[in-house]
Amino acid sequence: MQTHISPTAAVRTEQRFQTLFEQAPFSVQLLSVDGRTLKVNQAWKDLWGAQDGDPLLQFVLAEYNMLEDPQLEAKGVAAPLRRAFAGEAVRLPAILYDPVALGKPGLARWVEATARPIKAPDGSVLEVMLIHEDVTDRLMAERELRASEAQFRTIADAMPQMVWSTLPDGYHDYYNRQWYEFTGMPDGSTDGEAWNGMFHPEDQPRAWALWRHSLESLEPYEIEYRLRHRSGEYRWVLGRALPVRNEEGHVVRWMGTCTDIHEKKQVRDELLAANRRKDDFLAMLAHELRNPLAPISTAAHFLKTAPNDPDKVLRSAEIVERQVRHMTMLVDDLLDVSRVTRGLVELEKAPVAIKAVVIHAIEQVRPLMEARGHRLTTRMPAGEVHVLGDATRLVQVMSNLLTNAAKYTPANGAVSVSMEIGEQVEVRVADRGIGIEPQLLPHVFELFTQGERSPDRSQGGLGLGLALVKSLVELQGGRVTADSAGRGQGSTFTVTLPILADKPEPAAPATAGQGIMNATRPLRVMVVDDNTDAAETLGMLLESLGHHATVIHDPAKALEAAAHAAFDAFVLDIGLPGMDGYALATRLRAHERCGAATFIALTGYGTEDDRRRGSEAGFDHYLVKPADLGELARLLQRP
The missing domain is CATH 3.30.450.20 (PAS domain)
Known part of the structure; x- marks a missing residue:
């Protein structure tokens, strides 16, 4: 059935098309198949700034052929446009519209177009419609975004x-x-x-x-x-x-x-671990210092309640002596570590027979090992070997390692000491004790580091020994290492020292002090100490040895007493109220009655600087509390 459209309807259809074409909100340009412009709408005129009667509009409608425009060819628009004339809907690249170049005022704009072919029923292209879009804002935003992203x-x-x-x-x-x-x-x-x-x-x-x-x-x-x-x-x-x-x-x-943050975190974790070790150390220090105070307090009670019982007096005195000796060792360890860490230790180096050092250290620790029933074996090569070092400090190193082995080895266990001589001398102290945990092994020589202790803390000590060992060995040109297979597998500590090329006569290790000797020459001794108990007990000891002791607690009263009586010796504390011991010694030494007297400092200050100041103040001898009383007695008897 064939449909017939009346002329009137066709006119109305054409009018509607023209109205829609003109009122379209976007730019439309209608092209003939040969590339010429047939028609443009009002939006096109507004976009390009070419209204009726404008030369540009007349040129586009009369002469301009888009398929023959070399500028469009250069801008890459001609090729996709030809595809549109071949029947394909295509989007044309954006081109820059420069109104100034076209003789128009205004700003340059970017314009993008879509080319859509209009086809006959048989598929042939009748016309091509170009729909333009001002994309300036979008392109500028994209450009700014790319620049921002690049930045x-x-x-x-x-x-x-x-x-x-x-x-x-x-x-x-x-x-x-x-x-x-x-x-x-x-x-x-x-x-x-x-x-x-x-x-x-x-x-x-x-x-x-x-x-x-x-x-x-x-x-x-x-x-x-x-x-x-x-x-x-x-x-x-x-x-x-x-x-x-x-x-x-x-x-x-x-x-x-x-x-x-790897390094920072490691440092932070190490600081936290060190802080924990410090707290553990302070708790252990409090425990270790309180422990000897209990038997000392009990012994003091016995001395007050049973002064006429010789057996109780003797046993109480032995208890006090042992506990004071223990406390002295703890304090000495603290002072040694302090001096070593501050670089204040001065070694007296001399040729030392290393075997003699080991033997002397074994003798020091033997009572502890015998008390715990340990089997001690030694293996040393024939002949003697010498190192250049401080004999006393080397004995301290070896005795520390042996003491650790004894403390951390269960009763009736085994401890061994062996020596190997090569380019250097190696001394190994091995035990079959509780061993060292793998995570603790790299830190055993660090200050305040201790292994896990039993609830009764039977091992004792402050965890300073190995730190002191490492420092003392390194000060003498050696090194010390630790090895353990883990918990319950025992431990081995190896001290390596350079061998002395020559073989001179070795320096003998220090020997134990002798007992307290009675006075062979009674002296008039002034004791000055603001610690009443310390002063009174020392005065009683000196009296018991045959000396005449005057005990004073105030420096001003000491000067007054020296002005009215002659004294053969002065035993002075340093930390005195109002006037320290250095100043007091200087003023006493200047007095005509005291110039020839023996001056002995007996104090808790024991650094090298303290000793130097003591010498400058006129002290003949400098003893650190608690001093060896036998040594004090001998110093008083020296001519």
Whole structure:
């Protein structure tokens, strides 16, 4: 059935088309099949600034052929336009419209077009319609965005931190150069969720859970985790991220950083561990100092309640003597460590027979080993070997190692000492005791480091011995190492020292002091100490030895007493009220009655600087509390 359209209807249809064409809100240009412009609408005229009667409009409608325009060919528009004339709908590249070049005022604009063929029922192209769009704002925004992104990437790549970014849902789509340099991963290989696989397996669940929480709650993300370095090791990093919001408050992106904190975290952890060790040490120090005070207090009670019972008096005196000796050792260890760490130890180096050092150390520790039923074996090569060192300090080193072996070896256990001689001499002290945990082994020579103790703290000590051993050995050009297979596997400590090339006569190790001797020449002795108990007990001891003792607690009264009586010797404390012992000694020494007297400092100050000041003040001898009373008695008898 054939449909006939009346002339009137055709006119109305044409009018509607013309109305729609003219009133279309976008620029339309209708082209003939040979590339000439048939018609343009009002939006086209507004876009190009060419109204009716304008030369540009007349030129476009009368003469201009788009298929023959060389400028369109150069701008890459002609080729896709020809495809439109061949029947294909195409989008033409944006071109810059410069109204000034066309003799029009105004700003340059970017224009993009879509070419759509209008076809006959048989498919042949009748006309081509160009629809133009002013894309200046969009292109400018895109250009600014690209410039901003380029600037961001430049800044991000220049940062020392790793920078990353994700989409609002958490999908990782950007990492800066530092990320790839740190991880050694190929570009793009950690996008998406692959980032979590870069963390230490123990940290992955925690990192993922916290990241999901931040995405859901929009709270800042912050975490410390171990990230795999390009070297294969895991290093501690600090990860942080914040949501980026638009003007409406919606999250459009997450920006994050990763900062390498490996060294800082190690230092922080070491400081925390050192602080814990210090606290443990202070607790142990309090325990160790309180322990001897209890028997001393009990012995003092016996001395008051049973002064006429010789047996109780003797036993009480022995208890006090043993406990004071123990406290003295603790204080000496503290002072030794203090002097060593401050570089104040002065060694008296001389040729030393190392075998004699070991034997002397064994003799010092033998009572402890016999009390615990230990079997001690020694293995030393024939012949003698000498080292250049401080004999007393070397004995201290060896006795410390042997004492540790005895303390940490169960009763009836075994301890061995062996020596090997090669380019250097090695002395090994081995035991089959409680051993050293692997995590503790690298730190056994550090200050305040101690292994786990039994609840009764039967091992005793302050954990200073090995730190002191290491320092003293290194001061003498050697080294000390520790080895243990772990808990219950025993321990081995090896001291290595350089051998002395020549073989001179060795210096004998220090010998134990002799007992307290009675006065063969009674002296008039003034004791000055503001500690009443210390002064009174020392005065009683001197009286018991046959001397005449005057006990004074105030420096001014000491000067007054010296002005009215002559004294053969003065035993002065240093820390006195109002006038220290140095000043008191200087003033007493200047007195005509006291110039020839013997001056002995008896004080708790024992540094090298203290001793130097004592010598400058006129002291003949300098003793540190608690002093060897036998030595004090002998000093008083020297002519």
